[in-house]
Amino acid sequence: MSTLYVDRKGVTLRLDGGTLVFEEGGSRVATIPLAPLERVVLRGDVTLSAGLLGKLGQAGIGVLVLSGRKGEPALLMQRPHNDARRRVMQWQRSQDNEFRLSVARELLKRKVGSQRRFLLERAQEDLMHRYELRTAAQRMEAAAQSLMEAQTLAALRGAEGAAAQAFFMGFQTLFAPSLHFSGRNRRPPQDPVNAVLSLGYTLLHAEAVLQAHAMGLDPYVGFLHDLDYGRESLACDLVEPHRCGVERLTWRLFRERVLTVDHFSRVQGACMLSKAGRQHFYRNWSAVAEGLRQSLRVSCAALVAAITGETLSVASSEQEGDHGGSERAEGVGGGL
Incomplete structure (x- = not known):
């Protein structure tokens, strides 16, 4: 799996080692290994920390946020190529x-x-x-x-x-x-x-x-x-x-x-x-x-x-x- 789609209200994402953890109401409901991911698509009321966003960027994982009823896109990218x-x-x-x-x-x-x-x-x-x-x-x-x-x-x-x-x-x-x-x-x-x-x-x-x-x-x-x-x-x-x-x-x-x-x-x-x-x-x-x-x-x-x-x-x-x-x-x- 290279793309993770998260389209669920009230979900919190956090990182535990090399694993992405999904929590609802303080309880762990699912886990996904970070290694195979290339991008994450988020829609809805999803909570994650700036630290997690930083880790995703360092791992070369892009984040696409589809916000609002119309799903307006905002893109958070991984580190750019080094050759300017x-x-x-x-x-x-x-x-x-x-x-x-x-x-x-x-x-x-x-x-x-x-x-x-x-x-x-x-x-x-x-x-x-x-x-x-x-x-x-x-x-x-x-x-x-x-x-x-x-x-x-x-x-x-x-x-x-x-x-x-x-x-x-x-x-x-x-x-x-x-x-x-x-x-x-x-x-x-x-x-x-x-x-x-x-x-x-x-x-x-x-x-x-x-x-x-x-x-x-x-x-x-x-x-x-x-x-x-x-x-x-x-x-x-x-x-x-x-x-x-x-x-x-x-x-x-x-x-x-x-x-x-x-x-x-x-x-x-x-x-x-x-x-x-x-x-x-x-x-x-x-x-x-x-x-x-x-x-x-x-x-x-x-x-x-x-x-x-x-x-x-x-x-x-x-x-x-x-x-x-x-x-x-x-x-x-x-x-x-």
Whole structure:
């Protein structure tokens, strides 16, 4: 187990040697060894000391806190990589428009390719919506060609926007009308599908921040995404090729009725996943997260190599691990 999810009110965490101890009402209720943990996700009324946070940081364990009803994320990171030259070179490279364009194009090419393959896979099985799915895939193929021809970041982003619109046009056909999913919306999500996508994207983004930080990169200095106050632009870049892992998982959770309408409620105008629903989600997320984590590590390593002057590696479809259609495999392998 590399990730620990704590979503329970009234729990106190403390460290006893190399063991994380859970207490309720002064009584020990569970223990988890610290050694295999890479990250801890906290939600709800959980109590832990500053000393424990320090120990987690020293052990290289990141902490993601999802606070409030909407689960707003706050990330506490482990020690950064020791080589500050990487961050200096990253900043220098971020001023090179040609380098930015090459990195951004590669990231978006992988994203669009993964999403398009997913729609074509579904078209083979979903005869009722085959036409809509294939039409969306064709539009994505045209957008992918525009990506390859784009000579500026603005043109690249425009092509990516067209691809995203086409993807969600096809993606929405995969869900029951009772879910009221008609495209991507957020802040807050308005329907169950968007609520699950938002949670998955949040966890994926946190993984990207942790990986970038651990590799000695500054999560705030991106290449596709411009500098923006409070935004971890590099993490936003890194998640792009791996979003389809979240989208595949979301589709499967509703298709297999792991999640249903009954797991959601409306709170202050937002569609919210219940505690029982979150437990189902975390259980299934754990099964696919390691593959996404591995893929992010590879992407970060390739980016470090590119920043420091080595050749930018290019991911083939076989390296992407997409041929099997599994959430765990999606996006694994390849370079940027």
